[in-house]
Amino acid sequence: MRLLFILFLIISSSFSYSADISENEPLEVITFNVGYARARIFNLVPCIRQRVKLLRKVIDDKLSREKGAKVFLFQEFFSRRAFKKLINVANKHSYDYYPKEFKDLKKNGTLILTNLETVKHEWVPFEAKKYPGINRGIRLIYTKTLEGRKILIGNTHTAYSGRKKTDKTHLAHLDQIADTVRDKTSDQYNMIFGGDLNVGSTSSFKRQKYDPIEEIWIPFYQKILDNNMKFLEYESPSWDETKNPFVFRPSLFARWFATDNGKWDDNTSDIDHLFVSNSLKTENTSVIFDELIESEKSCRSLKKYFLSDHFAIKTEVWFD
Numbered sequence: 001m002r003l004l005f006i007l008f009l010i011i012s013s014s015f016s017y018s019a020d021i022s023e024n025e026p027l028e029v030i031t032f033n034v035g036y037a038r039a040r041i042f043n044l045v046p047c048i049r050q051r052v053k054l055l056r057k058v059i060d061d062k063l064s065r066e067k068g069a070k071v072f073l074f075q076e077f078f079s080r081r082a083f084k085k086l087i088n089v090a091n092k093h094s095y096d097y098y099p100k101e102f103k104d105l106k107k108n109g110t111l112i113l114t115n116l117e118t119v120k121h122e123w124v125p126f127e128a129k130k131y132p133g134i135n136r137g138i139r140l141i142y143t144k145t146l147e148g149r150k151i152l153i154g155n156t157h158t159a160y161s162g163r164k165k166t167d168k169t170h171l172a173h174l175d176q177i178a179d180t181v182r183d184k185t186s187d188q189y190n191m192i193f194g195g196d197l198n199v200g201s202t203s204s205f206k207r208q209k210y211d212p213i214e215e216i217w218i219p220f221y222q223k224i225l226d227n228n229m230k231f232l233e234y235e236s237p238s239w240d241e242t243k244n245p246f247v248f249r250p251s252l253f254a255r256w257f258a259t260d261n262g263k264w265d266d267n268t269s270d271i272d273h274l275f276v277s278n279s280l281k282t283e284n285t286s287v288i289f290d291e292l293i294e295s296e297k298s299c300r301s302l303k304k305y306f307l308s309d310h311f312a313i314k315t316e317v318w319f320d
Contacts, residue, residue: 029274035076037076076196237268241268282316
């Protein structure tokens with residue numbers, strides 16, 4: 001009897017994370033910079049403790065309501081508390097997550113949560129480094145569905161170019177992303193890639209000294225297109241200083257050290273992205289998590305606030 005029980009556990013665990021994708025059921029992909037970055041003891045985006053609790057509830061409620069195949073691509077997931085809470089949600093809903101331990105997350109903040117079966121996990125560190133204690137890169141998972149569809153999913157967060165000139169580390173990160181897409185492209189796997197690229201088709205800076213669209217975005221955009229991929233367009237910006245107080249009222253630390261006259265250099269723009277293989281059909285790409293949420297505890301005299309200084313981007317991927 002004991003042997004049968006152990007066998008049952010082994011068989012059931014092997015199918016715990018297998019979500020099916022059929023012609024009638026899409027794969028939902030969400031990329032979201034949660035804004036848990038800190039500089040020593042200082043928060044770059046305020047209210048981390050409160051926002052961690054809210055994100056846990058939002059994800060838990062979403063997975064309770066929706067049973068389809070999903071992938072979440074998180075950036076700036078530097079909170080140990082948030083990681084523990086997300087693991088609890090993942091285990092409750094039979095989701096898998098990468099990396100498995102916070103020690104492999106705390107220096108890059110790049111996390112993937114999914115209910116697809118993962119056959120391989122790979123971390124590709126960026127060769128170019130900039131910030132002490134930060135080891136950015138590309139997190140990859142190789143997945144398959146019950147119907148045998150193979151999907152390679154990537155998540156990343158690049159360095160940043162300010163208003164005065166392009167940053168060589170930022171450019172190197174974008175080049176390595178394009179090279180990774182080229183090198184990993186194969187007939188076996190369809191590719192889905194997402195993350196915070198710190199540049200986009202509407203990027204601009206206050207009192208800028210160069211055009212980031214011409215000098216950063218367009219060259220990278222063309223390299224991705226050359227690798228048989230396509231960017232998914234969305235209407236509302238993911239970084240919105242007209243709507244999100246975490247953007248137009250950053251933390252005191254950010255106001256003093258990381259901004260231009262008390263505000264971020266960046267104007268409202270589309271710096272968060274999803275891009276996929278040309279062979280994949282997508283629908284309903286849009287901004288989500290862009291509504292104020294009421295919290296049990298106030299922060300900065302606010303009872304309602306957003307989950308991050310970024311809004312999330314989601315799309316539905318369909319397979320013929």
